[in-house]
Amino acid sequence: MNVIDFFCGCGGASKGLELAGLNVSLGIDFDPDAAATYQANFPNAEFILDDVRNISVVDVISKVPNLTEEPLLLCTCAPCQPFSNQNNKRSESDIRRTLLDETHRFILALNPEYILLENVPGMQNVNPEIEGPFCRFLSFLSDNGYQYIKFIANSEDYGVPQKRKRLVLVASRLGAIDEPKKTHGEDGLPFVTVRDAIGMLPPIKAGQTCDKDPIHKCSNLQAINIERISLTPEGGDRRDWPSHLINKAHKGYKGHYDTYGRMSWDKLSPTLTTKCHGYSNGRFGHPDTNQNRAISAREAANIQTFPSDYIFKGALTSITKQIGNAVPCELARNFGLGILHHFNQVQEGQNNGSD
Template identity: 60%
Template sequence: MKVIDFFSGCGGASEGLRQAGLDITIGLDFDKKAAETYQANFSEALFYNVDIKELNEKELAKAFKAKNKNKEPLLLVACAPCQPFSTQNKAKSEDDIRRTLLDETHRFIAELEPEYILIENVPGLQNIDKDKEGPYKRFIEFLNNQNYKFIEFIAKSEEYGVPQRRKRFVLLASKFGQMPIPSKTHGEGLLPIVTVRDFIGSFPAIKAGEIHSDDLWHRCPTLNERNLERIRNTPEGGDRRHWPGHLINECHKKHSGHMDTYGRMSWDKPAPTLTTRCYSYSNGRFGHPDTTQHRAISVREASRLQTFPKNFIFKGSVVEASRQIGNAVPCEMAKQFGLSILKHYEEVKK
């Protein structure tokens, strides 16, 4: 089965689908550094580093046809940027042009007629425009008009083998009838939930600001003296509630929420949701769980908590690589979705 990955970012979905046995054929993303990362890891794929609005669907279809001489089935992946729909984005606006990116997929779907479609985004995307015309409502109407059957569900990444609590809205559409929700692999009665320790416990110790000689991405930013004192006073799984009063920001003394900021992870639990600022100790519970290491998790550790392979290549600065990681679809979750799609295809073709 072939894959076209729209809004691919650095390739989290593509990596998982490749591990499931699918053929990554075409990728597309507007972000220059994410495009460089993608191309470094998927040399087999044709890549378009363009705004989707400027790409002609007939041009892409012609290129895909040239790479699909055996006429194998196609999975079209479209994980459009989630920031316009995220509850964490307090500045979101209906004027945000990213809201309309899902609309751009219509002409490509109509031209390519993929057998399968995978959409992944933040929970709430399906409710944003429930009572009025909006991108998701238009997409559903389009799928119905194109005779797709689809399912919608909320996926918890830890139930698919990812050491991270991350809820995502998923839509799976097929020309061959409605698919079942992909089977969970971890949790009660299944494999044990994987943890931070399982994925980063073997990394060598480094200090804040240090780059490990064996892996240039096993690195993390420096911390100022105040933040060093804060993290030294933070136990595993702890946060500012464990600090002496003089270390607490004035704005936090009267505010009981956002306890994840300046927190340390727990070794034997999944990590919290990684964001685009997962390199920053002050922006979430991104402090390393080892109380002898007074630092945020490294870029490589963050990538492992998104289940990227240890040898995955990243391009750009620490800030750029962390943004790519935080925006990515967890590879292991995408792999399980890919296996479920392949299983469905094998069953309908019997």
Template identity: 60%
Template sequence: MKVIDFFSGCGGASEGLRQAGLDITIGLDFDIRAAETYQANFPEALFYNVDIRELDEKVLAKAFKEKNREKEPLLFVACAPCQPFSTQNKSKSEDDIRRTLLDETHRFISKLKPEYILVENVPGLQKIDKEKDGPYKRFITFLESRKYKIREFIAKSEEYGVPQKRKRFVLLACKSEKMEIPPKTHGEGEGLSPILTVKDFIGDFPVIAAGEIHPVDPWHRCPPLSERNLERIQHTLEGGDRRNWPEYLINECHKTHSGHMDVYGRMSWDKPAPTLTTRCYSYSNGRFGHPDTNQHRAISVREASRLQTFPMGFEFKGSIAEASRQIGNAVPCEMAKQFGLAILQHNQKLK
């Protein structure tokens, strides 16, 4: 099965689908650093580093035809930027042009007629325009008019082999019979493996200090800490937060505020990581402190990538901030792999 990955970012979904056995054929993303990362890791794929609104569907269709002489079935992946729909984005606006990017996929679907479509986004995408003609409602109406059978569900990444708490809204559309929700692989219940933890994925990484770059893996690195933040993390227990600190280290705004306890927190070894954001390299932007109380630093870029289940050899391009943004925006590879396996199995049953 061939894959065209729209809004590909650095390639989290493509990596997982490739591991499942699909053929990553074409990628597309506007972000220059994400494009460089994608091309470094998927040299076999044709890549368009353009705004989707500027790409002619006839051009893409012609290129795909050249790369699909065997006439294999096609999967469209359309994980449009989630920030316009995220509950964490307090400045989201009806005028955000990213809200309409999903609309751009309509013409590509009409032209190439993919057998399968996968959309992954934040929970809330399907609700934000529930009572008006928003992008998701328009997308569903469009797919139904083209006789696609649609399955919608909320996926918890930890139930698909990812050591991270991350809820995502998923749509699977098929030209033939409706797909079932891909079976969970981890959790409680017969035949399921235990939920994976931070320790399972980064427990054996070499020790580094804040601001240090490991000599073997240049992405096993993290930014330096200010003197005050270094003192804060030195007082923080594994799985702890500002409740471990002496009062003089607590920000005034936090002294009368009981929420947002993840800020300046350390991860726990024996639990999944919290949701990794685009600022997962920053100690002050979430529970991104390293769980080892002998390592006073945020998790490294490579550790963050592993908690998103990128393979160790995955190559990133750009600065620490740019690589972390790519990682935080990515679809967890292992979750995408499980979805890919389910799509292949569904397609096999149709033969």
């Protein structure tokens, strides 16, 4: 089964689908650093570096000439920022809100057997007086013979060591399709923890890069933040500091305790953001109290379940942006396995019917 990955970023969804056994044929994104990362990890896949609004159906077909010979999965994980609760400047006029609409013409032309969509849950929460892109997408799918299931996925239920809720849609033109089976949690494997994800990595100090892995690097910290994190226990936050270290904005304020917090070894990570390299941006402090720093780019990648040898291109801020925006690989792998299982069932049903 071929995969065309729209808005592919650095390749989280593509890598997960590849690990499930699908053939990644084409990635599409407009970010140069993400494109460089993607091409470094998928040397046999084609790539289009451009805004999807500038890309024609012919451009895509010319890159994947064997489209009609194999079943096709079209993956579309459009930018989530216009719908994210983390975005305090959300606007109906944000042009990124309509990028999902651009996939309609490709679906009509390519007629993929399967479609996979992943985004923040807020994508389906639209102004009832304005039909949003997700509502339009659902109507489009129904009008063109697709059956679909949509649900909120807790990433930890699929082997991701992170609290990360995502809106997922899986559509098929080969018949009704079920929600992919959960692999972890109740009646499954134990949840994967921060320790499982990053405990094997060598210690480094703030501002350092590991000699053996150039991606295992982290931001430097000002002296006051070194003092703050050195007084923060595992799983702790600013409530553990003496009052003179607390920002004026936080004094007397209850809430947002994740900022300047440390992770806990044997729990899930908080949701990684595009700024997860910053100690002040969330509970991104390393859980080891002997490592007074924010997590490294490699640690962030491990928490997003990228393979340990995954290559990233760009500066640290660009790399963590790519990682924070990515679909966790294990999430995509499990969805890919579910899609392949459905396709095999369809094929067996057809064969049985022909007998």
